[in-house]
Amino acid sequence: MGIVSKAIGRIASIVLDLDDTQLPQDQIAALNDFLAKHKFEAATKNLDDFLGMLKKKHLVDSITVSSAGEMIASSEGNGISDNFSSVALVEFVTKQLSKPDTILLKMPNGWHMIFPFMQKIYIVKAGTNLSTIELKALAKEIDAFLKSKGIKNKKNGKIIGKAF
Amino acid sequence: MAKTITFVSGKGGVGKTSLIANVGVALAKNGFKVLLVDADVAMANLSLLLGMQSSPITLHDVLLGESNIQDAIYDGPAGCFFVPSGLSLETYRRVDSERLEAVVNSIEERYDFVLIDAPAGIEKNVMSAIAAAKEALIITTPDSPSLADALKTKLVAQRLGVNPIGVIVNFFRNEKGEIKPKDISKLLELPVFGIVPEDPEVRKSFMQENVAPVILRKPNSPASLAIKRIAEKISGKSMGVILEEKKPGFFSRLFSFRRKK
Numbered sequence A: 001m002g003i004v005s006k007a008i009g010r011i012a013s014i015v016l017d018l019d020d021t022q023l024p025q026d027q028i029a030a031l032n033d034f035l036a037k038h039k040f041e042a043a044t045k046n047l048d049d050f051l052g053m054l055k056k057k058h059l060v061d062s063i064t065v066s067s068a069g070e071m072i073a074s075s076e077g078n079g080i081s082d083n084f085s086s087v088a089l090v091e092f093v094t095k096q097l098s099k100p101d102t103i104l105l106k107m108p109n110g111w112h113m114i115f116p117f118m119q120k121i122y123i124v125k126a127g128t129n130l131s132t133i134e135l136k137a138l139a140k141e142i143d144a145f146l147k148s149k150g151i152k153n154k155k156n157g158k159i160i161g162k163a164f
Numbered sequence B: 001m002a003k004t005i006t007f008v009s010g011k012g013g014v015g016k017t018s019l020i021a022n023v024g025v026a027l028a029k030n031g032f033k034v035l036l037v038d039a040d041v042a043m044a045n046l047s048l049l050l051g052m053q054s055s056p057i058t059l060h061d062v063l064l065g066e067s068n069i070q071d072a073i074y075d076g077p078a079g080c081f082f083v084p085s086g087l088s089l090e091t092y093r094r095v096d097s098e099r100l101e102a103v104v105n106s107i108e109e110r111y112d113f114v115l116i117d118a119p120a121g122i123e124k125n126v127m128s129a130i131a132a133a134k135e136a137l138i139i140t141t142p143d144s145p146s147l148a149d150a151l152k153t154k155l156v157a158q159r160l161g162v163n164p165i166g167v168i169v170n171f172f173r174n175e176k177g178e179i180k181p182k183d184i185s186k187l188l189e190l191p192v193f194g195i196v197p198e199d200p201e202v203r204k205s206f207m208q209e210n211v212a213p214v215i216l217r218k219p220n221s222p223a224s225l226a227i228k229r230i231a232e233k234i235s236g237k238s239m240g241v242i243l244e245e246k247k248p249g250f251f252s253r254l255f256s257f258r259r260k261k
């Protein structure tokens, strides 16, 4: 009985193909969906569009860039006041302690991150705090974009470049 | 200038450490100067697989700024070099993994390849490991949970400005329910750098008196052959057969780790 039923079972499984493994099509479709939501168009030439794209790509709420004390780019309307307080904070911390890699402020509405990098100050707000590595990657992307647009660091309070 | 590549996966246990050790050994055996860096600062495994028993100075000490990277480089099998991560939980709590990029930058020009073994996940230590290299190789198994994590990992690499160059499919069994490598490639939008079969010889690496990567123990096993092809793809150099060394005293020579001066 044992041998016979085993043999029949084996034949049945070959004939009927009882192996029930098959591709999880729904899950693959879900992954494709996920991917479609994370496509970022970096080809834009417009500064506002670029910052909007960066916000999505880096999962942050706002980005403001300051050079020589003045705001040169911001994804939000409140960029100017963020710029003033951040520049003052960096100066204060540098004077009282030493030059910081980042200043992280935990506010009731999330994190404010102030990141001095290559003669500019980047002010980033987000629900969670970014590591220095993430802030640096973000800053590098912005820097490359500004350079490609001819927006250089400010000199003597004047913006060098044609975008303004 | 070295090619610097981080092996990363998102999901744990998919074979990052096994692949990096074996690819590193295959490259070294073919005359390349290879440095393997165990950037899994919490769960150091790479040095165990390379047969290293104890290492007085580790990456922990370097990241803490207490030692020079020079003093944390050891001789590994087949002429490769490696930096062990450190087993101490106490130093792990204090290390700043963000310094890894500067550490790698300071030595990379002395090697043909610097391969970095990343931890699982997508948290800070993983990002540090990714950002320390110019390129990332994504490791996945042919199933949806692993692939989902691979996707996220690819996005993280891109966010950090690191170039994902390809995907390696490990634990391949060629079963009906498995996601096919060509579909994995399509989904990740990355070329397949290798398909490594599930091979019991890989796991047996740790079950020998002298632990050694499978490519040295069983160079003709299916996984070893696939790994050799990955090394060829990474280096652009054809490698012929990797011979099993049978000379007496081989293992004792292999595991006589000396501190690099």
Ligand SMILES: Nc1ncnc2c1ncn2[C@@H]1O[C@H](COP(=O)(O)OP(=O)(O)OP(=O)(O)O)[C@@H](O)[C@H]1O
Pocket: B009, B011, B012, B013, B014, B015, B016, B017, B018, B019, B040, B045, B118, B119, B120, B170, B171, B172, B196, B197, B198, B199, B200, B201, B202, B203, B204, B205, B223
């Ligand atoms: N192709 C393979 N065939 C069989 N076993 C394998 C294969 N690749 C890896 N393994 C085994 O799977 C286990 C996990 O592998 P490994 O430690 O390399 O993964 P990992 O991705 O580095 O894990 P972690 O995320 O914990 O760092 C090990 O026991 C290893 O020997």
Ligand SMILES: [Mg+2]
Pocket: B016, B017, B018, B040, B045, B117, B118, B119
């Ligand atoms: Mg590992």
